[in-house]
Amino acid sequence: MTSILRTRLACALALAGALAASARAADPPAxxxxxxxxxxxxxxxxxxxxxxxxxxxxxxxxxxxxELAPAFAPRHAENIRxxxxxxxxxxxxxxxxxxxxxxxxxxxxxxxPGKARALGAARTALPAEFDRASDGLAFTRLADGDxxxxxVGWSGGFPAARDPATGRAWLAHCYGMxxxxxxxxxxxxxGAELYTVIGHAPRHLDRNITVVxxxxxxxxxxxxxPRGTGDLGFYTDPSQRVPIRSLRLAADxxxxxxxxxxxxxTDTPTFERLVEARRNRRESWFIDPVGHVExxxxxxxxxxxxx
Amino acid sequence: MTSILRTRLACALALAGALAASARAADPPAxxxxxxxxxxxxxxxxxxxxxxxxxxxxxxxxxxxxELAPAFAPRHAENIRxxxxxxxxxxxxxxxxxxxxxxxxxxxxxxxPGKARALGAARTALPAEFDRASDGLAFTRLADGDxxxxxVGWSGGFPAARDPATGRAWLAHCYGMxxxxxxxxxxxxxGAELYTVIGHAPRHLDRNITVVxxxxxxxxxxxxxPRGTGDLGFYTDPSQRVPIRSLRLAADxxxxxxxxxxxxxTDTPTFERLVEARRNRRESWFIDPVGHVExxxxxxxxxxxxx
Numbered sequence: 001m002t003s004i005l006r007t008r009l010a011c012a013l014a015l016a017g018a019l020a021a022s023a024r025a026a027d028p029p030a031x032x033x034x035x036x037x038x039x040x041x042x043x044x045x046x047x048x049x050x051x052x053x054x055x056x057x058x059x060x061x062x063x064x065x066x067e068l069a070p071a072f073a074p075r076h077a078e079n080i081r082x083x084x085x086x087x088x089x090x091x092x093x094x095x096x097x098x099x100x101x102x103x104x105x106x107x108x109x110x111x112x113p114g115k116a117r118a119l120g121a122a123r124t125a126l127p128a129e130f131d132r133a134s135d136g137l138a139f140t141r142l143a144d145g146d147x148x149x150x151x152v153g154w155s156g157g158f159p160a161a162r163d164p165a166t167g168r169a170w171l172a173h174c175y176g177m178x179x180x181x182x183x184x185x186x187x188x189x190x191g192a193e194l195y196t197v198i199g200h201a202p203r204h205l206d207r208n209i210t211v212v213x214x215x216x217x218x219x220x221x222x223x224x225x226p227r228g229t230g231d232l233g234f235y236t237d238p239s240q241r242v243p244i245r246s247l248r249l250a251a252d253x254x255x256x257x258x259x260x261x262x263x264x265x266t267d268t269p270t271f272e273r274l275v276e277a278r279r280n281r282r283e284s285w286f287i288d289p290v291g292h293v294e295x296x297x298x299x300x301x302x303x304x305x306x307x
Numbered sequence: 308m309t310s311i312l313r314t315r316l317a318c319a320l321a322l323a324g325a326l327a328a329s330a331r332a333a334d335p336p337a338x339x340x341x342x343x344x345x346x347x348x349x350x351x352x353x354x355x356x357x358x359x360x361x362x363x364x365x366x367x368x369x370x371x372x373x374e375l376a377p378a379f380a381p382r383h384a385e386n387i388r389x390x391x392x393x394x395x396x397x398x399x400x401x402x403x404x405x406x407x408x409x410x411x412x413x414x415x416x417x418x419x420p421g422k423a424r425a426l427g428a429a430r431t432a433l434p435a436e437f438d439r440a441s442d443g444l445a446f447t448r449l450a451d452g453d454x455x456x457x458x459v460g461w462s463g464g465f466p467a468a469r470d471p472a473t474g475r476a477w478l479a480h481c482y483g484m485x486x487x488x489x490x491x492x493x494x495x496x497x498g499a500e501l502y503t504v505i506g507h508a509p510r511h512l513d514r515n516i517t518v519v520x521x522x523x524x525x526x527x528x529x530x531x532x533p534r535g536t537g538d539l540g541f542y543t544d545p546s547q548r549v550p551i552r553s554l555r556l557a558a559d560x561x562x563x564x565x566x567x568x569x570x571x572x573t574d575t576p577t578f579e580r581l582v583e584a585r586r587n588r589r590e591s592w593f594i595d596p597v598g599h600v601e602x603x604x605x606x607x608x609x610x611x612x613x614x
Binding site: 097099100130144145146147148174175176184186198199200201202203204206207208219220223224225226227278281284285286287288289290292293294296297 | 455508513592593
């Protein structure tokens with residue numbers, strides 16, 4: 001048996017022992033692990049994203065499911081839906097994979113007359129949606145604080161940040177967050193070029209670019225791609241680019257073909273317990289739980305209903 | 308021309324314009340970008356790691372170069388050298404690739420009588436080296452602070468943390484850091500099972516496991532591997548495991564075959580300028596430099612001498 005299997009068996013035995021001991025004594029139950037928090041969750045702790053806000057990005061390797069965040073980037077969400085409905089990305093490519101940074105996809109020939117694909121009904125440029133007013137925005141604050149922003153936490157299921165002094169809020173560039181590539185001008189993105197974070201959270205990008213959503217599932221089909229050898233991780237040879245078979249809105253897929261999934265809500269006592277379970281790791285393997293957690297180290301679980 | 312090429316051209320033009328304007332006026336020069344800091348660095352800003360502290364991990368995909376940190380994990384460094392000298396890893400495997408977490412390698416049959424590979428001259432168990440006394444340890448502090456530790460910064464070229472109240476220091480689990488897998492007991496690692504971080508820095512692992520070094524180059528040969536589909540990213544089918552062709556100390560490779568490389572020192576004014584260039588991004592594309600930086604978002608550059 002491998003040392004890892006020994007570890008998992010030992011963990012299971014330790015857990016069983018701890019639960020038995022807990023039942024015998026009159027002590028309060030041990031703080032739960034992440035797995036225990038999720039196992040004890042109620043149906044109301046989970047939410048089903050709107051099909052209008054879900055994108056299916058299909059490549060030969062598999063499907064990545066992305067949830068849009070129209071509360072933060074309504075214009076980009078609207079334009080991305082228009083692009084998806086127009087089948088804009090079908091046959092386009094993943095053309096950039098930069099280690100410890102991003103995977104980026106869209107039209108590798110964008111801007112090239114005669115080669116660039118038309119955007120159809122979608123707009124060619126949108127106002128920057130780098131941040132928004134925090135007034136009226138539901139926000140679950142993370143007490144541990146943050147290096148980059150005055151306040152961080154979650155809003156509508158997305159990792160976010162907030163500045164009480166300016167009254168602004170914005171999405172944070174945690175792993176798997178999706179943004180809209182732009183040129184030098186702030187108002188130069190349109191959602192046709194998208195990227196997702198595949199390394200340590202580049203929080204310095206927050207408020208410099210429009211974040212449009214998050215990869216809920218299947219990011220491994222993007223993060224495991226070969227890294228581009230050109231500057232910034234671009235593939236130097238067009239034959240290296242990864243074809244996008246299709247990128248569709250779930251709303252445009254027959255209901256029977258949609259992927260059932262639920263996301264843990266971030267505004268419940270269950271979620272607070274999950275944050276605590278990450279703040280103080282109670283799995284037996286941990287010897288010295290650190291008692292702190294940063295925003296991007298709190299997972300927002302996704303499950304298939306019925307699991 | 309793609310929007311990204313437009314971006315890079317625009318950046319170059321903007322930079323040229325900024326430099327020209329700066330030369331015309333009598334203003335102080337604009338704060339440098341990372342590229343400018345490195346271009347202006349002196350030879351003395353770089354160090355050549357000792358061949359005794361460099362490992363070459365070779366797979367069919369390419370080579371990852373790892374630098375050991377004997378100042379923090381001397382016993383593990385010694386044992387890893389013994390294992391490498393005994394060609395322990397040659398023909399063993401990368402057996403676990405967990406998205407947004409780690410790549411792990413060693414003997415997938417460890418602990419299985421009759422199948423596990425002997426460790427040769429190396430020890431089968433070592434004392435935990437989770438942290439060490441900070442007294443006497445060179446430490447360049449990061450003023451921006453940290454969520455997980457009272458103080459963070461760099462020591463001997465490695466990202467590290469420190470607690471003045473306890474007088475202890477430890478290595479931080481930034482992207483590319485390498486640690487020694489262990490079982491439940493603190494003193495159960497020996498350096499034969501190693502892992503490296505391929506996602507958002509799991510700082511909650513700090514002080515719970517022995518960190519032995521850092522991947523300097525070639526991490527893409529590990530981070531781009533297919534993710535394992537078993538629990539914790541283990542490959543479920545042995546045929547998926549990635550063979551290790553060899554894992555050798557640079558010191559055991561003929562000098563003419565070693566990879567020349569230099570690492571930026573972390574105890575110089577040049578490095579402080581690099582930290583500032585990450586704290587406030589001055590590349591033209593950035594609209595709102597955030598003015599903060601966290602430990603794991605400061606790259607520690609590696610170069611080939613003569614570049």
